[in-house]
Structures are given as C-alpha cells and as structure tokens.
Amino acid sequence: MAVHLYSSIADLNSLLEISAEHNIPLLEDCSQAHGAVYCGRRIGSFGVIGAFSLQQSKLLTAGEGGIAVTNDSTLYDRMQQFRADGRHYRRTGCAAPIEFAEIEFAGDVAGRNLCMSEFSAAVVLGGLELLDEQNALRLANFRLLERRLASIPGVSLVSTAAATELPVFYSIVCRFDASLLGECDVADVAAALSAELRLPVDRIDPPMNEHPLYCPLKSSIVQASDRERFDPRRFDLPNAQRAYASCVELPHYCLLGDESDVDDIAVALEKIVRWLR
Numbered sequence: 117m118a119v120h121l122y123s124s125i126a127d128l129n130s131l132l133e134i135s136a137e138h139n140i141p142l143l144e145d146c147s148q149a150h151g152a153v154y155c156g157r158r159i160g161s162f163g164v165i166g167a168f169s170l171q172q173s174k175l176l177t178a179g180e181g182g183i184a185v186t187n188d189s190t191l192y193d194r195m196q197q198f199r200a201d202g203r204h205y206r207r208t209g210c211a212a213p214i215e216f217a218e219i220e221f222a223g224d225v226a227g228r229n230l231c232m233s234e235f236s237a238a239v240v241l242g243g244l245e246l247l248d249e250q251n252a253l254r255l256a257n258f259r260l261l262e263r264r265l266a267s268i269p270g271v272s273l274v275s276t277a278a279a280t281e282l283p284v285f286y287s288i289v290c291r292f293d294a295s296l297l298g299e300c301d302v303a304d305v306a307a308a309l310s311a312e313l314r315l316p317v318d319r320i321d322p323p324m325n326e327h328p329l330y331c332p333l334k335s336s337i338v339q340a341s342d343r344e345r346f347d348p349r350r351f352d353l354p355n356a357q358r359a360y361a362s363c364v365e366l367p368h369y370c371l372l373g374d375e376s377d378v379d380d381i382a383v384a385l386e387k388i389v390r391w392l393r
C-alpha cells in the first residue's frame with residue numbers, strides 16, 4: 117500500500133513497476149492528498165483501489181467517513197456490498213418502485229453497515245467544488261513560504277516526488293537541520309512554534325518499528341518459527357528516524373490565508389531559528 121503522507125506523493129512509477137513485476141496489486145491511501153496530480157493523473161487512480169479519508173482534519177471532509185475508488189467492476193461491486201450490509205444495487209436495470217429500496221439482498225458477501233448518510237455526502241460534494249481552488253491557494257502560499265525560507269538557513273520545507281505535477285498540502289512539514297537543533301528536542305520546537313502561531317504544531321509520527329501499537333511479536337498469528345522475521349528491532353529505518361528527530365508539521369488551513377499570514381509563519385520560524393542558535 118502506497119501512503120501519500122505529509123504532502124509527499126509516493127514514488128508511484130517505481131511502486132507500479134514492483135507491483136507489476138511481482139503481481140502484487142497496488143493500493144493507494146490518499147487520505148492526505150485529495151486532488152493531487154502525478155504524471156498527468158489524479159492520485160487514487162494509479163492503484164487498483166484508492167482510499168480517501170473524509171475525517172474532520174482532511175482537505176476534503178464530511179466530519180467522518182471516506183471514499184474508495186476503483187476502475188475494476190468486480191472490486192466496485194464487492195466494495196458496494198461491504199459497505200451496505202452485503203446488499204447490492206438492484207440488477208433489474210430499472211429504478212426501484214416507490215417505497216422499495218434501491219439495494220437488495222445479494223448473499224455472496226458478508227458486509228457491514230458503513231453507508232454514508234446523504235447529509236454527509238452533501239457536505240462532501242460542497243467541499244469538492246472548493247477543493248481545486250483551495251489547493252491552488254495553498255500551493256501559491258506554500259511557494260511564497262518556500263521563497264521566504266530561502267533566506268533562513270537551517271530550516272526547509274519537505275518536498276514531494278519529482279513526477280508530482282500538482283502537489284497538495286495536508287500538512288506543512290518543516291525540517292530543521294541537525295546541526296541547528298543540536299541537543300534540542302524537536303518536540304520543544306513544535307511547542308514553541310505552536311505558541312508563536314497559536315496553531316496546533318506537532319512533531320511527525322515515529323518510525324513504524326517504534327510505534328507502540330506495532331507489536332507483531334504479541335500477535336497469536338505470528339508462528340514461533342517466524343518471530344525473528346517479524347521482530348521490529350530487525351529493521352533499521354534511518355530516514356524515518358531522521359525525519360522524526362527533525363520535522364514538525366503545521367495544519368493545512370494555515371495556507372488558506374493571504375501573504376501576511378504566510379509572513380507570520382516565516383517570522384515565527386525565523387524567531388525559532390534565532391532561539392536555536
């Protein structure tokens with residue numbers, strides 16, 4: 117599964133090559149990248165299924181819920197059934213008579229009731245009309261912030277895969293040079309930036325093998341003979357560790373303002389850099 121995380125679109129071309137070579141279907145988690153374009157196409161259309169969370173913090177939201185997209189009619193039918201208690205749309209080719217449901221018992225998939233309400237769908241459709249415009253504003257302000265930060269040594273913004281034609285910004289990830297941070301914990305930098313901007317600024321997620329919920333050795337499905345293979349301590353994740361030790365993230369809505377709001381972010385970052393020196 118490719119997860120487009122922290123405003124970075126995954127290197128889909130390479131992942132598609134691996135997927136074709138080994139005949140492993142590629143899934144995309146696009147929950148942080150609604151509307152991004154990679155190699156001429158919207159992300160979510162590269163994998164066999166693209167999933168978009170619509171939870172309240174996302175670029176497109178219904179408060180909760182999500183969207184799954186596919187070009188495969190079999191997967192489409194199965195997903196419909198999974199979310200509608202195993203039922204599927206009527207197959208008669210004509211609309212249901214008044215007071216009859218549009219969906220009917222199918223009997224081949226055990227689904228659950230995960231249907232989105234019409235109210236939530238209406239909220240999302242309204243948001244969808246604004247999405248491209250808001251993404252364009254966030255991109256323009258991100259470019260402005262990049263230009264402002266060019267004169268502040270020691271802090272940079274995280275970029276995306278080269279083939280990304282339209283990056284989108286679910287979070288604005290700032291990376292501080294290790295030499296600038298010295299002994300300072302990046303969590304303290306996040307707290308200081310948060311206080312300066314009065315925005316929820318946080319450090320990013322820890323590497324997967326340090327995550328408290330990732331405990332494969334406690335799982336009963338891991339056989340004794342496989343314990344060594346599943347032991348998270350076996351993995352060295354230097355890039356994830358470096359990122360965890362040096363990055364903080366700001367929420368996407370801080371790029372929905374005007375030039376003076378971008379200036380506020382740059383001034384706050386400048387102040388933090390001075391404090392770190």
Ligand SMILES: Cc1ncc(COP(=O)(O)O)c(C=O)c1O
Nearest residue numbers: 119145147148169170171181182
């Ligand atoms: C990349 C990513 N995947 C999945 C999820 C989970 O989505 P949900 O909360 O809608 O289940 C989130 C955030 O909530 C996310 O950021």
